[in-house]
Amino acid sequence: MTxxxxxxxxxxxxxxxLNDDDIVSMGLVNDVTVSEDTARVSLAFNAPYSPAExxxxxxxxxxxxxxxxxxxxxxxxxxxxxxDDEILPGVKNVVAVASGKGGVGKxxxxxxxxxxxxxxxxxxxxxxxxxxxxxxxxxxPTENEPGVTPDGDIVPPAxxxxxxxxxxxxxxxxxxxxxxxxxxxNNVMMKFINEVQWGRLDYLVVDLPPGTGDASLNLLQxxxxxxxxxxxxxxxxxxxxxxxxxxxxxxxxAPVLGVVENMAAYHCPNCEDTHEVFGSGGAAxxxxxxDVPVLAELPVHPDFGSEAGGPTIRDEDSAVQDDLFDFVDExxxxxxxxxRRKVAEHVxxxxxxxxxxxxxxxxxx
Numbered sequence: 001m002t003x004x005x006x007x008x009x010x011x012x013x014x015x016x017x018l019n020d021d022d023i024v025s026m027g028l029v030n031d032v033t034v035s036e037d038t039a040r041v042s043l044a045f046n047a048p049y050s051p052a053e054x055x056x057x058x059x060x061x062x063x064x065x066x067x068x069x070x071x072x073x074x075x076x077x078x079x080x081x082x083x084d085d086e087i088l089p090g091v092k093n094v095v096a097v098a099s100g101k102g103g104v105g106k107x108x109x110x111x112x113x114x115x116x117x118x119x120x121x122x123x124x125x126x127x128x129x130x131x132x133x134x135x136x137x138x139x140x141p142t143e144n145e146p147g148v149t150p151d152g153d154i155v156p157p158a159x160x161x162x163x164x165x166x167x168x169x170x171x172x173x174x175x176x177x178x179x180x181x182x183x184x185x186n187n188v189m190m191k192f193i194n195e196v197q198w199g200r201l202d203y204l205v206v207d208l209p210p211g212t213g214d215a216s217l218n219l220l221q222x223x224x225x226x227x228x229x230x231x232x233x234x235x236x237x238x239x240x241x242x243x244x245x246x247x248x249x250x251x252x253x254a255p256v257l258g259v260v261e262n263m264a265a266y267h268c269p270n271c272e273d274t275h276e277v278f279g280s281g282g283a284a285x286x287x288x289x290x291d292v293p294v295l296a297e298l299p300v301h302p303d304f305g306s307e308a309g310g311p312t313i314r315d316e317d318s319a320v321q322d323d324l325f326d327f328v329d330e331x332x333x334x335x336x337x338x339x340r341r342k343v344a345e346h347v348x349x350x351x352x353x354x355x356x357x358x359x360x361x362x363x364x365x
Contacts (some may be wrong), residue, residue, distance in 0.1 A: 027347030047336030082346035084224035100241025116176035116328035129165030258295035
């Protein structure tokens with residue numbers, strides 16, 4: 001029978017397609033045990049439903065089965081891998097969605113990302129941190145109001161599986177504005193971070209306020225952000241403001257997952273021509289200058305302006321549904337890529353040696 005050390009050696013042939021190294025050298029194989037006909041492999045993976053991690057997992061299964069064993073794959077990361085387990089301990093990944101200015105469709109992108117990750121199978125919540133324009137519940141309407149535990153913590157309501165927390169839940173109905181000063185904004189955000197029972201989530205999407213003000217800065221300093229999605233339009237001013245946001249994130253060690261160029265072009269259904277209404281190439285310029293990928297170029301489409309009944313990504317008749325799911329997959333892959341690189345760097349800093357593992361006793365779990 002193949003032993004655990006022999007199986008670990010075989011796993012060194014499995015490559016991380018996004019980090020150009022093998023999973024053993026990167027320290028992504030936590031543990032390998034062999035018991036009877038089963039090999040249990042613990043992996044330092046933390047991006048559920050990332051297509052790249054699913055692909056790596058399938059390759060690992062092929063290696064294990066090729067060794068004549070049944071694969072039992074588990075995923076586990078903790079503070080030993082460089083991940084914060086004190087703030088939001090039940091949340092695996094915090095993904096912030098930001099923009100340099102308002103009016104670029106940031107909330108629409110955030111809501112569709114949350115809904116898409118949920119529809120892929122992940123456990124997802126969304127925090128509407130744009131306190132002056134809390135519009136997430138318009139796209140992800142909740143079935144009820146927030147609940148309260150006996151200890152006074154807030155239980156977020158759900159919108160077709162996505163847990164939603166927004167200052168909109170705390171505002172009067174109608175057209176009354178949310179009038180909040182800086183300290184009040186920060187107090188509300190800290191309450192949402194410290195006193196909301198999110199439960200166990202694979203992803204918490206945070207819809208940041210537009211711009212680079214104190215609210216965004218405080219959230220970046222407080223939350224263990226896995227990465228930031230920057231939303232812009234092709235317009236010159238929007239791109240210039242998005243660049244300022246990227247500089248802010250770089251200064252606070254918040255990884256940028258990539259750029260979304262919203263309203264990139266309009267495809268005329270009658271004449272079949274494509275019109276670049278707001279220009280073109282803004283996201284590509286940011287990508288070249290800051291070495292971050294373009295996650296999506298989303299077209300101008302009327303579906304994005306009529307999402308009161310739900311996010312466009314859940315509309316099977318929408319012409320942009322495939323584009324949105326491609327964006328969701330790209331984002332999950334980037335989260336996984338950065339997380340796995342973080343593990344490799346942390347393991348290298350600790351100077352860990354690859355353990356020489358013995359077989360587990362027959363009958364062990």
